[in-house]
Amino acid sequence: xxxxRAMMENTDDYIYFKDRNHVFTGASQALVTLCHPAxxxxxxxxQTDYDVFPEEYADIYYRxxxxxxxxxxxxxxxxxxxxxxxxxxxxxxxxxxxxxSHGTLIxxxxxxxxxxxxxxxxxxxxxxxxxxRELVENANxxxxxxxxxxxxxxxxxxxxxFFGYSEQEIVGQSVIGTIVxxxxxxxxxxASLMNEIFADPDKYAYNINENMRKDGSRVWISWSxxxxxxxxxxxxxxxxxxxxxxxxxxxxxxxxxxxAKYEHLVENIGSEYFFYVHDTQNVLTxxxxxxxxxLGWRTDELLTHYSKxxxxxxxNQQSTAYTRAGLRGEKxxxxxxxxxxxxxxxxxxxxxxxxxxSKNGQVLGLEGIAHDITAAKQAEESLCQAAxxxxxxxxxxxxxxxxxxxxxxxRAFTCITGYSRGEVLGQNPRLLKSGRHEQDFYAAIWQALxxxxxxxxxxxxxxxxxxxxxxxxxISTVHGKDGEILRYVSLFSDITAIKEHQKQLEYLAHxxxxxxxxxxxxxxxxxxxxxSQVQRHGTRLALVYLDLDGFKAIxxxxxxxxGDKFLTALATRMKQSLRDGDTLxxxxxxxxxxxxxxxxxxxxxxxxxHRLLTAAAEAVLVDGLELRVSASLGVTFFPQAxxxxxxQLLRQADQAMYLAKQSGKSRYHFFDDEHDRTVRSHHxxxxxxxxxxxKHEFTLYYQPxxxxxxxxxxxxxxxxxxxxxxxxxxxxxxxxPMIEGHSLIVEIEEWVLEKVLCQIESWRCAGLVMPxxxxxxALHLQQPNFVSRLHQQLTIHPEIQPGDLELExxxxxxxxxxxxxxxxxxxxxxxxxxxxLDDFGTGYSSLxxxxxxxAYLLKIDQSFVRGMLNDPEDQAILEGVLGLASAFRRxxxxxxxxxxxHGKMLLRLGCELGQGYAIAQPMPxxxxxxxxxxxxxxxxxxxxxKAPDPRSSTKEREISEx
Numbered sequence: 001x002x003x004x005r006a007m008m009e010n011t012d013d014y015i016y017f018k019d020r021n022h023v024f025t026g027a028s029q030a031l032v033t034l035c036h037p038a039x040x041x042x043x044x045x046x047q048t049d050y051d052v053f054p055e056e057y058a059d060i061y062y063r064x065x066x067x068x069x070x071x072x073x074x075x076x077x078x079x080x081x082x083x084x085x086x087x088x089x090x091x092x093x094x095x096x097x098x099x100x101s102h103g104t105l106i107x108x109x110x111x112x113x114x115x116x117x118x119x120x121x122x123x124x125x126x127x128x129x130x131x132x133r134e135l136v137e138n139a140n141x142x143x144x145x146x147x148x149x150x151x152x153x154x155x156x157x158x159x160x161x162f163f164g165y166s167e168q169e170i171v172g173q174s175v176i177g178t179i180v181x182x183x184x185x186x187x188x189x190x191a192s193l194m195n196e197i198f199a200d201p202d203k204y205a206y207n208i209n210e211n212m213r214k215d216g217s218r219v220w221i222s223w224s225x226x227x228x229x230x231x232x233x234x235x236x237x238x239x240x241x242x243x244x245x246x247x248x249x250x251x252x253x254x255x256x257x258x259x260a261k262y263e264h265l266v267e268n269i270g271s272e273y274f275f276y277v278h279d280t281q282n283v284l285t286x287x288x289x290x291x292x293x294x295l296g297w298r299t300d301e302l303l304t305h306y307s308k309x310x311x312x313x314x315x316n317q318q319s320t321a322y323t324r325a326g327l328r329g330e331k332x333x334x335x336x337x338x339x340x341x342x343x344x345x346x347x348x349x350x351x352x353x354x355x356x357x358s359k360n361g362q363v364l365g366l367e368g369i370a371h372d373i374t375a376a377k378q379a380e381e382s383l384c385q386a387a388x389x390x391x392x393x394x395x396x397x398x399x400x401x402x403x404x405x406x407x408x409x410x411r412a413f414t415c416i417t418g419y420s421r422g423e424v425l426g427q428n429p430r431l432l433k434s435g436r437h438e439q440d441f442y443a444a445i446w447q448a449l450x451x452x453x454x455x456x457x458x459x460x461x462x463x464x465x466x467x468x469x470x471x472x473x474x475i476s477t478v479h480g481k482d483g484e485i486l487r488y489v490s491l492f493s494d495i496t497a498i499k500e501h502q503k504q505l506e507y508l509a510h511x512x513x514x515x516x517x518x519x520x521x522x523x524x525x526x527x528x529x530x531x532s533q534v535q536r537h538g539t540r541l542a543l544v545y546l547d548l549d550g551f552k553a554i555x556x557x558x559x560x561x562x563g564d565k566f567l568t569a570l571a572t573r574m575k576q577s578l579r580d581g582d583t584l585x586x587x588x589x590x591x592x593x594x595x596x597x598x599x600x601x602x603x604x605x606x607x608x609x610h611r612l613l614t615a616a617a618e619a620v621l622v623d624g625l626e627l628r629v630s631a632s633l634g635v636t637f638f639p640q641a642x643x644x645x646x647x648q649l650l651r652q653a654d655q656a657m658y659l660a661k662q663s664g665k666s667r668y669h670f671f672d673d674e675h676d677r678t679v680r681s682h683h684x685x686x687x688x689x690x691x692x693x694x695k696h697e698f699t700l701y702y703q704p705x706x707x708x709x710x711x712x713x714x715x716x717x718x719x720x721x722x723x724x725x726x727x728x729x730x731x732x733x734x735x736x737p738m739i740e741g742h743s744l745i746v747e748i749e750e751w752v753l754e755k756v757l758c759q760i761e762s763w764r765c766a767g768l769v770m771p772x773x774x775x776x777x778a779l780h781l782q783q784p785n786f787v788s789r790l791h792q793q794l795t796i797h798p799e800i801q802p803g804d805l806e807l808e809x810x811x812x813x814x815x816x817x818x819x820x821x822x823x824x825x826x827x828x829x830x831x832x833x834x835x836x837l838d839d840f841g842t843g844y845s846s847l848x849x850x851x852x853x854x855a856y857l858l859k860i861d862q863s864f865v866r867g868m869l870n871d872p873e874d875q876a877i878l879e880g881v882l883g884l885a886s887a888f889r890r891x892x893x894x895x896x897x898x899x900x901x902h903g904k905m906l907l908r909l910g911c912e913l914g915q916g917y918a919i920a921q922p923m924p925x926x927x928x929x930x931x932x933x934x935x936x937x938x939x940x941x942x943x944x945x946k947a948p949d950p951r952s953s954t955k956e957r958e959i960s961e962x
Contacts, residue, residue, distance in 0.1 A: 006364040008041075009280065011248060014091060014112035017098070022048050022065055025107065025303065026283070036084045042281060057082060061093070068095045068108045076206055078115060089116035092206060092224055106300070111222075111248075117141060118224055118241040142221065142242035145228075148198050150175040153237060162244065164214030181212040198235050201227035208245065220249040272372045277356070279365040294372050296342025331355070336373070348377040396471070398490040404428050407487070416471070416494045418464030429490070432461040434468045445475065449488070453477040458495070469496040512586040514564055515571035523585035523593055527646045530583075530595050531638055539598045542605040545634040545653035546574075546612065548590035549665040554627055565622045570629075573618070577611035590629075593650070602637055602670075609633055609668050617666060632661040633668035685738045693748060697723050700755050701922035702772065704931065705893060705915045708903050713932065714913060715771035715806065718756050719922045720748070746780045753793060759925050761799040768929060773806035773836060781809060782820060787827045794831060802832025808859065810838050818852055825854050836893075840881065858885050860911070862896025869901055875909075882910055 008015055008028040017026035024044040032038045035052035049058035060079050067075040075095040082088050091112040098107040117139050142162055145154035155163070155170050163170070163179050170178065208222045221242040227235040274294055277286040287302050334352040341347050353368035396413035400406050406424045414420055417432060424431070437460065448455040454476045460468050473492035480486045510522035518526065527543070534541045548570075555563040567590065574592065575584045583595040594612065596605050616631035634657025636649055652671040660669035692698060702716040722730040739745045756772050763770050780786065794800055807828065809821065825835045836857035860881055867874035885892045894906050897916030906914060920931060 006247070006362055011245075012114065013243070013245065013248070014114070015110070015248070016044075016112075017107060017109045018065070019107040019300075020069065020105070022062065024048070026285075031112075033083055034081050040281070042283060054082060064093060064095055065108060065110075068097050069105065073097070078119070079112075081112075081114075089114060090119045091115060092222070094206065111245075113222055113224075113243050115224055115241065118143075122226055122239070139241075142240075142244075144175075144179075144240045144242065145237055146175050146240070147237045148195075148235070152178070159242070162213070162219075163211075169214075179211050179213075181210065181218070197225070197238065198227070201225065201235055201238065211242075219244060219246045221245065274370055275368070276370065277365060277367045280363065285365070294370075295339065295347060336377075347372055348374045393491075395491045395493045398424075398429065398492075400429065400488045400490075402485045402488070404488070416469070416492070417461070434460040434462040436460040436468065449475060449477055453479075459492070469494055470499045471495060515568050515586050517571055517575065517592075518583060518585040520585070520587050523583070523587075523595075524646060526583050526585075527595055527649070530597055531646065534598065535639060537598060539600060540602065541638050542594075542596040542599055542602070542608075543636050543638065543649045543653045544594040544596065544605075544609065544612065544668075545650070545657040546592040546594065546616070547632050547657050547661065548616065549630040549632055549661065551590040551629050554629070558622075558625065558627075562622055562625065562627075566620050566627050569620045569622065570616065573615045573620075574612055577615040578608060582608070593653070599637075605635065605637075609635065613666060613668070630666035632657055632665050634658065634660055634671065635668055636671035685735075686742060686744060689735055689739055689748075690744055692722060692724075693744075693751065697725070698748070698751065699723055700752065700759070700925065702759075702925055702928055703915060703922040704920045704928070704935075705773075705913065706919055706935075707912050708897070708907055708914045708919075709912045711936065713770070713935065715773060716928070717773045717775075717808070717915065718752060718759075720752055721922075740777070741779060743779070745777045746783060749774070749776060749780045750789075753790070756805070757793055757797045757800060760804050761797045762925075763928075764799050764801075764804075766929070768932070769804075770928065771804050771806060773808050775808045775838065778809070781824060782817070787824060787831075790828065790833065791831050794833075800832075803834065805832075806834045806836055806857070808836045808838040809855075822852055822854060829854070855890070857891045857893060860892060860894045862894075862916070865894045865896040865902060865906070865916075866898060868905060875905075878911075879909060886910075 008026075011028055012030050013028065014031040014034065015028040016024060016031055019025055024047050027041040027044050029041050031044070032041055035044060038044055038052060044052060049061045053061065057080060060077075064075045064077050064079070073096070077093055078090055079093045080088065081091050092115040093110065093112040095108050095110040097105055098109055100106050118141060139156060140158060142159035143154070143156040144152065144159060146152050152170050152173050152175060155165070155167065160167060160170065165173075165178070176182065205225050206223065207225070208220065211219050211221045213219060222245050224241045226239040226241075228237045228239055230236050272294070274291040275286070275288040276284060276291070278284045284302055287299050289299055291302065292298055332353060334350055337349050337351055338346050339349060349370040350373050351368055351370050353366045356364045356367055393410060394412055396416045397410040398406060398413055399408045406427050406429065409419075409421050409424055413424075417424075419431075445455050445457075454474065456474045457472075458470060459473050460470050463469055471492035472495050473490060475488060475490045477485055478487040478489060510519060510525075511517065512519045530541050551563065551567075554566055567586075571584070571586060571592070574594075578584055578594060579596070581597050585593045585595075587593055594608075596608055599605055612633060613631055616629060619626045619628045621627075634653045634655065636652035636656060638644060638649055656669045656671040660667050663669060699721050701719045701721050703719060704716045705714050706712065707714055720732055720736070722735055724730050736745075739748070752774055756774055760770065760772055783789070794805075828835065834857070835855040836859055837853065837855045838859045839861040840858040858881070860878065864874045864878050864881070868878050869875075882892055891913065892911055893913035893915060894902075894911050895915050897903055897906065897914040897918045899918050902916070903914060903918055906912075920935075923931060
C-alpha cells in the first residue's frame with residue numbers, strides 16, 4: 001500500500017478514485033495539471049468532474065463512468081483532455097469498479113495515461129513515414145511494431161533502452177520469449193493467442209501485462225495496440241505503444257498485503273484501539289472498523305473526508321511535529337492527542353506511529369495504532385483538580401481515618417488553627433477542643449455521622465495561641481465499596497468575625513444606643529414573655545408608659561449633648577427604682593415603658609409607681625448644671641376581661657399617660673378598660689351599620705294610617721328594618737340609637753328618602769295614591785343643604801305630588817332650635833312637603849312654641865295612648881293634648897292603637913286618626929295593595945258611645961285646607 005501511495009505521488013499517469021456519486025475520494029498528483037482550480041490532489045476531494053473540467057470534457061468522462069456503474073467490468077476509451085494552461089491532448093482512460101467485501105459496488109478507480117504522443121505518432125505515420133519515424137524515435141514511450149508471427153519489426157530507442165536490447169538484437173526476434181515471458185503453467189498456445197489478437201485487434205486494443213527485460217527482471221507495461229491494415233483489409237502487423245506501470249503494480253500489491261495484515265490484526269484487537277495508515281500528504285488511506293466504536297465515524301466517511309472529519313484538536317499542535325518527524329523517516333515515541341468525536345465531544349488518544357519505507361528507502365507514509373485513554377485522562381485530571389482544590393481552598397480541610405487520627409490537612413487549616421501540618425498529623429481533632437461545648441454536643445455530632453453520614457453546624461475551637469474561634473463546619477463520612485468507613489472529611493471556615501459582628505448587631509437591634517436600656521424590639525419580646533408568665537402563675541402585670549415633663553426645655557436651653565447625658569443618668573436612676581425582674585425600656589426621645597411582673601393585685605404596683613415618679617423628679621447634675629423634670633405615668637394591667645395583645649396594652653398605657661399629663665403632670669393614671677370596651681363596642685357597631693348600608697341589608701316596611709271613624713286610608717309611615725345575616729330582621733330600636741347624633745344617621749335617612757320617593761312614584765304609576773311619612777333626625781334636619789337636597793330629590797321624581805311626602809320630627813328635637821326648625825318647615829312647605837311633630841307630649845312644649853311651629857299634624861306619643869285605658873292621668877293628658885290641638889287648629893293622630901278598646905276610647909275623646917297594630921302591622925311595600933283591598937274599619941269603633949264634635953270636624957277641615 002505504501003508503494004502504491006508513492007507511485008500515486010510520482011507517477012505521470014492520471015489515477016483517481018470516486019464514490020457512487022462520481023465524487024473524487026483520491027487522486028494522483030499528476031491529475032491536478034488538468035483540473036481547475038486545483039493545486040494539490042486533496043483539492044479534488046468532494047468535487048466532481050463538472051467542478052474541475054470544462055462541461056464538454058466532463059460529459060465525456062461522466063458517460064464512461066456510467067458504464068462502470070451499469071455493470072461494465074472495464075470501461076475504456078481514448079478521450080480528449082485540456083490542461084489548465086490551455087493545452088489539449090488525449091488520454092487512454094480506463095475505469096474499473098470498486099466493490100466491498102460483500103460484493104456491493106461502492107465506487108470506481110480509473111487510470112488515464114497520456115497517449116497524446118502516441119496519437120500524434122499514429123497520425124504522423126498515416127501522413128508520412130519519415131515524420132512517423134521521427135516522432136517514434138523521440139517519444140518517451142515504448143513503441144513496438146510486430147507482425148502476425150510475433151516478430152519484432154521495429155522498437156524505438158526508448159524501448160531499446162528500457163528492455164536492454166539493441167536494434168540488431170531485437171529486430172526479427174519473437175516478441176514471445178524476449179519481452180513477453182512464456183505463460184508458465186497456463187498451457188495456453190501463444191501462437192493461438194497471436195492469431196486471436198490479429199483476428200480481433202479491437203479486443204486487445206488496450207491491455208496490461210507483465211513483461212521481461214533482457215536481464216530477466218519483470219516489469220508491468222500498459223499497452224495501446226493499433227492494427228496496421230493493408231489495402232486488402234488484412235491486418236499484417238500491430239503497432240503497440242507501451243508505458244511502464246511497474247511501480248503502480250507494486251504499490252497495489254503492497255496495499256493488498258497491508259490491508260490483509262491490518263484486517264487480521266483488527267479481528268483480534270480490543271475495542272479501545274484502532275489502526276490507520278496515511279500517506280505523506282496526511283491523507284487517510286486505511287482505518288480499522290473499530291474507529292466507529294471509539295470516535296463514532298464510519299470508515300467510509302473518514303476515508304472520504306478525513307481532513308475535515310478527523311481534525312486534530314487545536315490545543316494539540318505537538319502531534320503535528322511528531323507527524324512531520326515520522327514522515328522524515330524518524331521513529332518517534334508515543335504521544336497524546338485530543339481529537340473530536342462524531343457527537344462533538346473529545347477523546348484522548350495515545351498514538352504510536354511508524355514510518356512506511358519502500359525498498360529504495362523512500363518514506364511512503366505512516367502506519368499507526370491509536371489507544372483510547374480518555375477515561376484514564378479524565379481520572380488523572382480529576383485527581384489533579386482535587387489536589388489543587390484541596391491545597392488552594394479557602395476553607396480548612398481535615399481528613400481523618402475511621403478512628404479519628406488526622407491523616408492530612410490543607411494550607412487553610414494551618415492559617416485558621418495556627419497548627420502546622422506536621423504538628424497535627426496522627427493527632428486527634430480533640431486538640432482543637434475549646435471547652436465551650438458540653439459532651440452532649442459532640443455526642444450528637446457522632447450520632448448524626450452514624451445515622452446520616454454527615455453533620456453541619458457551628459463549633460467553637462481553640463487556636464494554638466489559646467484564643468477561641470468559631471467555625472462553620474461540615475463533616476462527611478467516606479465509605480468504601482463494601483460500605484465500610486474509610487475516612488472522615490471535615491471542611492470548616494472561620495466565622496469568628498461574623499459572630500462578633502452578629503453579636504454587635506443583636507445588641508444594636510435590641511438595646512437603646514444612648515441609655516443601654518432595652519429598645520422597642522426587645523420590649524415587645526419581653527412583654528410577650530411576661531404576659532405568658534403571669535397567665536401561668538395566675539398573677540398580673542402592670543404596663544407603665546412614662547413621658548418626661550419639661551425635657552424639651554432642657555434640650556432647647558442646654559443643647560442635645562446635655563440632654564443626652566441627662567437622659568442617660570435619669571434612665572439609670574429609674575431602672576434602680578424598679579424591682580428585680582421588672583423591665584425598663586426606652587421607646588425613643590423622652591418616652592419610657594416599664595413592665596412590672598407578678599403583681600397579686602393592682603394596688604401592689606403603687607409603691608413602684610411612686611418610686612418612678614420620685615426618681616424622675618429628683619435633680620440630675622450634668623456638667624455642673626442641676627437639671628430637673630417630672631414624669632407622667634399611664635398604667636394598664638393584664639390580664640383583662642377580654643383577650644388582649646401586647647400592642648393593645650401599649651396603646652392603653654399611652655392613652656392613660658395622656659390623661660395623666662392633662663390632669664396636671666407628675667402623676668399616674670390607670671386605664672379604664674370597661675369604658676374602653678364600651679367605646680370600642682360603639683365604634684364596632686357603627687362600622688357594622690355602615691357595612692350594612694353598603695351591602696344593602698336595610699329595607700323599608702310601611703304601617704298604614706287611617707281615619708278610624710270613616711275607614712279612609714290617609715297614608716303610611718315608612719319604618720326601617722335591618723335584615724341582619726345572623727340575627728334576622730331587626731327593628732329600628734335595635735340599631736338606630738347607636739348612630740343617634742352621628743353623621744351616619746344622615747347617610748341612612750338620605751337612603752330612606754330616596755327609597756320612599758321611588759316607592760311613592762311606583763305606587764302612583766300603579767294607580768295607588770299613598771302619602772308616606774318619614775322620620776328625620778335633628779342632625780339631618782339641620783344640615784345646611786337639607787332643603788336644597790330634598791328639592792333636588794323631588795325633581796328627580798316628577799310623578800311626586802305635593803302632599804305625597806311628609807316629614808316627622810321629634811318634638812324634643814324641634815324645640816331645641818324653634819327658629820331654625822320653623823324656617824325649614826316653611827321652606828319644605830313651599831315644595832309640597834308637610835311636617836308632623838312626633839311623640840307629642842313628651843317634650844317641654846309651651847303654647848308659644850306650639851304657636852310658632854307651623855307643623856300641621858301632631859302625633860300623640862304611644863305611651864299615653866296605651867295607658868289611657870287604665871291610667872286616669874294618661875287619659876287626662878290625652879284630653880289636654882286634644883284640646884290644645886283643637887285650640888291651635890292642628891290635626892292629631894294617635895300612635896299605639898293596639899286594640900279595639902283603644903280605638904273606641906280615642907273616638908269617644910274626639911281623635912279620629914290612628915296608627916297601630918289594631919289597624920295594621922308594618923309590612924313590606926309589595927303587601928300594601930293586598931292589604932288595601934281587604935281593609936275594613938272595625939264596627940266597634942263606628943258604634944262609639946260618643947258622637948264626634950261637629951266643631952272639631954270643622955276645625956280639622958280648615959287645617960287641612962290651609
